[in-house]
Amino acid sequence: MKSQVEQALANLKSGNPEDVERALEALQGVVYGFGMKVCGVREDAEDTAQETLIRLARQLKEFPDARALAVWLYKVAKTQCLMSRRKSKFAPAQMLSLDALMPKESGPAAPAMKSWKITPEEMVLNKELRSKLEAAVLALPKPYRLVLILRDMEQLDTKEVAEVMGISAETTKMRLHRARVFLRNALAGYVQRAQGKDHA
Amino acid sequence: MPDRHCKQIFAMLSEYLDGELPVKNCRELERHLKGCRPCIAYLESLKTTVEACRSYKAPRAPALSKQVKAALLAAVHKVISIYLSE
Numbered sequence: 001m002k003s004q005v006e007q008a009l010a011n012l013k014s015g016n017p018e019d020v021e022r023a024l025e026a027l028q029g030v031v032y033g034f035g036m037k038v039c040g041v042r043e044d045a046e047d048t049a050q051e052t053l054i055r056l057a058r059q060l061k062e063f064p065d066a067r068a069l070a071v072w073l074y075k076v077a078k079t080q081c082l083m084s085r086r087k088s089k090f091a092p093a094q095m096l097s098l099d100a101l102m103p104k105e106s107g108p109a110a111p112a113m114k115s116w117k118i119t120p121e122e123m124v125l126n127k128e129l130r131s132k133l134e135a136a137v138l139a140l141p142k143p144y145r146l147v148l149i150l151r152d153m154e155q156l157d158t159k160e161v162a163e164v165m166g167i168s169a170e171t172t173k174m175r176l177h178r179a180r181v182f183l184r185n186a187l188a189g190y191v192q193r194a195q196g197k198d199h200a
Numbered sequence: 201m202p203d204r205h206c207k208q209i210f211a212m213l214s215e216y217l218d219g220e221l222p223v224k225n226c227r228e229l230e231r232h233l234k235g236c237r238p239c240i241a242y243l244e245s246l247k248t249t250v251e252a253c254r255s256y257k258a259p260r261a262p263a264l265s266k267q268v269k270a271a272l273l274a275a276v277h278k279v280i281s282i283y284l285s286e
Contacts, residue, residue: 012276015281017277021269021273024269024273028261028264029261032261033257033258033259034258036258036259037256037258042262045261046261050264050268053264054272057272057275057276057279058275058279060276060279098210098211102207102210103238103242114241115245116241116244116248118248120248120249120254121255123255124252124255124257130256152250152253152254153253153256153258155254158220173214173215173220176214177213177214177215180249180250181246183249184245184246184249187249191245
């Protein structure tokens with residue numbers, strides 16, 4: 001993501017019409033992708049990308065580097081997503097407790113403790129697991145979902161995520177861990193089933 | 201995850217995966233992992249989940265409509281011309 005934003009900023013500032021067009025398309029891709037992950041609705045992602053790019057075009061001068069542009073883009077896109085008309089799709093805001101997320105079973109035979117043989121790439125290529133991953137992300141309460149998407153999918157660092165979210169680095173880490181555990185637990189049953197099918 | 205120590209370790213797993221855990225806690229966690237297979241299995245599955253998120257690509261964006269593209273280009277060129285004339 002960062003290299004895309006870096007290249008786009010250089011293209012935008014070049015003033016060359018073809019480069020500017022290429023930059024806008026690249027940034028639209030970044031913001032649309034983020035919007036899809038956060039909202040899960042194509043129309044909302046399109047609105048998010050459009051509104052964000054319009055604001056960007058007006059404020060272009062204010063970005064000294066790609067980091068500043070990336071943080072700004074995600075901040076604006078995040079606000080646009082939250083304001084989207086179809087926001088009822090968001091899970092109700094609630095706190096995730098680490099205690100409640102911690103597996104209760106013990107011993108290597110317990111389902112929660114079984115090893116996963118599947119690779120991350122296989123997970124994403126497996127149609128069922130991919131859609132379960134998308135559904136689990138969308139089932140996360142909003143504050144956790146945004147942190148997980150920014151950190152693990154958009155691959156911002158902890159400090160950048162904290163800046164986009166307007167929270168401390170500590171809160172960012174706390175939300176991230178709970179979101180990851182929530183996701184891992186939501187996927188565990190499907191992973192075991194997919195592994196079972198492969199070995200049948 | 202049966203004991204209290206597992207519970208403490210469980211809270212540190214993400215920071216450990218991200219290389220953001222203080223050295224002292226890192227040593228404590230690694231010592232625990234040596235003797236706790238359920239915690240190792242859980243850590244590995246958490247790592248797979250994080251890496252799956254990193255590998256995940258959202259669907260491609262549809263092309264911008266002609267009107268939107270034209271408006272954006274006009275706005276960007278206006279800003280750039282002001283910027284260059286300063």
